[in-house]
Amino acid sequence: MKMLVEKFLKDLKSIVEKDFSVELNFKDYEILSFTDFGDISTNISFQIAKSVKKNPLKIAEEISEKLAKDYGYKSEPVKPGFINIFFDDKEIFKECEKIVSGNRYGEKENNNKKVNIEFISANPTGPLVLVNLRAGVSGNMLYNVLKYSGYNVERENYINDAGNQIYNFGASILYHIAKNKPENFPENGYKGNYVKDISNKLKENIGEVEYNDEYIKKAADFGKEFILNWQKESLKKYSIDFENWIFESEVRKKYLDGVLEKLSEKGFTYSKDNALYLKTTLFGDDKDRVIIKSNGEYTYFLPDIAYHFYKTERGFERIIDILGPDHHGYIPRLNAAIKMVSERDIKFDVIIAQLVTIFKDGQKYEMSKRTGEFITLDELSEEIDPDVLKFTILSRKLSQPFNFDIEKVKEKSMDNPVYYVQYSYARLSSLFDKANTDIKDISFDYENFENIDLRKISKKLLEFPYIVYNLSDSYELQKVPNYLIELSSLINQFYHDYRIIDENRKEMIKKISVLFSAREILKIGLSLMGITIKERMYKDEV
């Protein structure tokens, strides 16, 4: 069943293509906007003005006329060249019916385009912290959003369980319990208290240990397992999930040699000063990068290439990495690597999730895994409702660094926008119980609203799918929470201004038909964000 706006766009495009002979390759969001000037508006006249060589206003007039004549739309060309479109009330009611029909309104059918999203990928050497959560809830939401928009998505967490870091981690664990430990704590070791806990557990497990390579590896393995389980537990509290957990150790075994061979066969590598270089400059990098050091060890980059090769091998049309800001210099390299190892044209996007700075009592809270100074996700989830955290994080543009004051978030928790949205939902739920109605009682067959505020709400609902679709290109997830706040505001205003449960059952059901669908949109929106939906909410229960 086509949505009202969807059908309009199709009709508009066919007018432009037929009567103006312009080939339209605009994305919907480039020509469509939801404003107060009409039910929807389009700037299409401006977009095609150059190629048509006409005045935008003139174009708008012509299109508007066609829209009326050929398709029966009510529209209005306006000042510089916008066209405002007005839908019949009857049709908007029909949209409400679609919203409550049981399927998720606006959700597209599977288009069989495979997308891979990698996020978090924290080293298995310590617990998860707030920056990981930002990537985690964002990646999870992006997954939901892309699925809604028809993509076939897989979430992936990459575990760096090989290389120097993990060795240092093993050494740090062993240090606390080995008899013949060295005088100094391992260089680049891990100092947090949790390391000592792991040491003690290891000792309980295998008894006396000596400080040598064999035991360091055992300690590293033990520590890795411990940390991974810990991380999984932490993620559970936020309902963050992955289809795939990929281990660097496996990738090294299975793909590294092949990739190395492939790169040299294609002539992308060369030796210099006993090291092996990759010609990443061929694909826009600043300089060529070392992949095998002069001492024979691999750099971090090589297994990463192998990993991304493994991604391309699985038939993804789009690959998305969510990385921290400290990795932005890494992007040209990865880009080049993907072009080198893949035979297909793959869309590769790196989303940089900017830093979150924690403030406590107005003081900046410095964190570092190495020194062991940090606040873990577990500690955060004890202090702050996970829904509050998610909403707060997702309301902010990923490209924007943000300051997170723990005390303030806690203080404000009562007035937090997440409760505002959840409350609107719960309020409607309880209203529907009292009204004692069912969707089956509603025909959605009304000629007009006779209530401008009711119409305002239902008009807002038409916008929702387009908010979500756009995210597949822009990745600006904050649009959804912002939209939900706006919708909730309309709902609360309406609730305040009008009596809904009424003697006049016909009037009541008319209002409820719209409110039912509004509640459904809130539900879809919250579920995309991974936020709990509450049927009941009372202040004293917090």
Place this chain on the structure above:
RNA sequence: GCGCCUGUAGCUCAAUUGGAUAGAGCAACGGAUUUCUAAUCCGUAGGUUACAGGUUCGAUUCCUGUCAGGCGCACCA
């Protein structure tokens, strides 16, 4: 020095990807409830969008320069 991100109300952030009058929450002040949840609603105040130019029908958004902050520039990971 080079690259990336950022600069919007007192604070935290938005602004339909160049659109029509730059908006929310918090904080401040004033008001609304015998009625379906006051976790609500209404109002007041708060802005030269860091600064200076440029591009065009139109700029918070794009370009150039300046200033300020964060991050990154390894044969570390």
